[in-house]
Amino acid sequence: MKKIYLLSLATVAAMPTALMAEIPEGYYDNLKGLSGGDLKTAIYNTIKSPNTPGYGPGANKTWWAFYETDQLPDGTYLNRYSDLKFEVGERGSRPKKDIKGTTNSKGDYIEMNIEHSFPKSWWGGSEGSIYNDLFNLYPSDNSTNSAKSNLVMDRVASVSTDDGYTKIGRGTNVSENVWEPIDTYKGDFSRGYMYMISAWQNYTWVKVGLQFLDNNLYPTFKQWAADLYSEWCRLDVPDQIEIDRNEAVYRIQGNRNPYIDFPNLFEYLWGDSTDCAFDPEKTVVAGGGIYRPASPLDPANPDHYYRMEILYAADYTTADNGVTETTVKAPDASSSVWNRSSQYGWVANSYIGGIRYESDATLYTEEIDLAATTNA
Template sequence: MSSYGNVVVAFLYDGEEGVEDGGFSIDDFKFNEGHSGGEVDPTEYYNAVDGLTGYTLKTGLYQIISSNTTVLEYTPGVWEAYATTDDKYGQGQIIWDMYSDIPDPNNPSVPDAAQPNEYEYDYGQGGDQCTNTPGYEEGCYNREHSFPKSWFDDGYPMYTDIHHVVPSDSYVNTRRSNYPYGEVGNATWTSTNGSKLGSAVSGLGYSGTVFEPIDEYKGDFARIYFYMATRYENVIDGWDRNSSSADDVLNGTSNQVYETWYLNLMKKWHTNDPVSQKEIERNEAIFLIQGNRNPFIDHPEYVTEIWGN
C-alpha cells in the first residue's frame, strides 16, 4: 500500500495459489507523472535553502519553485483548476471568491453563505463562468490576475500561474482594473463584501488610486505578491517599465522587488492576517496541478528572513 497526498493506492491479489518467490511486481506504475505531486513535507521540499537568509534565501527559493513546473493553458486549464484550488465547501460546486465572500464575524475562517447580501457562484461552464462582465455584481465570475497582467506584459508562464490567478466576481475584477492593492482613505466605490476602490489613505506612502480587499484576505494577497517576487526573480526587474501602475509598485530590482511603501504594506498585511486553512489547502491543490508551492504559506517566517522586519 502506498500513500500519495490524500490518495491511498492498494493492490489486492485474489489468486487461488499462495504467493511465492517474493510476490508480484507492477511495472511502470506512475502517479501524477511530471512532478513529485502529492502532499509533501515542507521541510524536505525546502531542504536546499536550510541556513540561508536574506536575498540569498530568496534566490534559493526561486530555484526550488521554478523547477519541474507545469504551465497551464488559460482555457480550459485555469478554469478546470478552480474545481479543486478554489472549491469553497469541498464538494466541487461553489467557487471561493475573495472579492464576494462575506465572512461570519464570529467565525471568519469558515465559509457559510449565510451573511446578509452574500452571494456565491456555481463552478463550471454550465454554471456561472463568464469571459465578459455584465456590468454589475453577482452576474458571473471570471479569472482575476491579482498581480495585474499588464505589469508583466501578458507574458507566460505568469499569465496562467494559478498561485496568483484567482476566481473573482467579474464586475469587481473590472473595477479593480490594474490598480495597486492598498488601503483606501476616500472610497469612490465599495463592493457588496466591503472591498473598496478609492484614493490611498494618508501616510501610506502613495497618493494614487488603490484597491483594498477585506481584512480576511489581505494576508492571502500579500503572500501571493511575495510568491511573485520570488518565482519570477529572473525577469521581474524589468516589469516596472511595462505600465505606470507597475512602476508605482515595482522598484526595478530583482531583490527587494517592490517600492518601499508597497513592501511595508505587504509585510503589514502578511503579519496582521496569518496563513489560513484556505491558503494551506489551495497551496496543496496547486502543487498537485502546477508542481510548485508558495513558500510563504508553508513558511511565513521567510518574509522577515528575506525582507527584514
C-alpha cells in the same frame, strides 16, 4: 520547579495535524542558512518554472484547476473580491451568472472571470507560464474584476467604492487609485505578491507595477510595500483554505508558495529578521509546529514535527481565572488600571475623563509548572 508568569493574556495552544503544511522531503533544503538577496534567489530556484495548466475553460485549463483549488464544500467557488456566489457546475466550465442572477447597469448577468491578482501589465503583458500561474489566479466576479483593473494593492485612504470586500480609492502610499482587499484576504494577496516577485524575479516590472516595485533582485518591493504587506501577513496568517489551496496547486503545477508554507518567511526578507539566516527546519510552518524532515515524510505522523503543547488556556470574558493584579501607579485612588468585562476580558486603561494618566500595573496568572515541558 520551573515557573513562568504570563504577562500576555493570549491563549497558547497546539494546532491539529490536519492544518499542517505537507512539505515534501527536502523541498526547501537549499534555503537553509541564507538571508536577504541570497535567500530570495534560492526561493526563485526552488519554485521557478512551474508546469502551469492552460488558460481559460476546458479540460486541464484554469477552470478545470479551480474546480479543485477554489471549490467550497457547498459547491460554489470562493470569491475573494465580493459577496456574489457562483455555483461550480460542470468541471472546466465558467459560471455565467451568480446564484441570485445579479445584473449590472446594462442588464447583463454578472459572470465569473479569471482574475490576475498581480496584473499582466506589470510584467509587460506576455502570456505563457507566468500568465497561467495558479498562485496568481482566482475566480472573481467580472464586475469587481473590471473595477479593480490593474490598480496597485494599498491601504485606501479616501474611499470611492466599497462593496464590503474590495475598496477602491486614493491610496495611502500611492497618490492614484488603488484597491484594498477585505481583512480576511489581506495576507492571502500579500503572500501572493511575494510569491510572484520570487517565482518570476527574472522578469522586468513596468508601468503601474513600478508604483510599488523596483527592478532589482532584492528587495524588489519599495519600502512602503514591504512594510504594508508584511503588516498584512502578520494580521492574516494562512488559514485552512489557503493551506489546502497551496497543496492543490502543488499537485497540479508542481511548485509551492513558500510564504504559505512558512508564514514568517517574509520576516527574513522584508520584516524584522532580515539580518538573520533562515532555517526551514527551525521555523514555524503553516498551521503551527516546526517542520522536521524525515524519510519518508508522513504528515500524519506527529514525530515528523515539533509540537507545541497547550500550556495555558483561559476565557477571561467569563471569569477572572485566578488572575491577580499588582498596581504600582494608578490614575487616581478610585480607578483601577485593569478591569475585566464580559465582552473583551481583561482591559487596561488609564485614559479617564479625556485625560491620559501615567500608570503602571501588571496582571499575573497562577503559576504554570514547566518542569515536564520540553518544547514550550
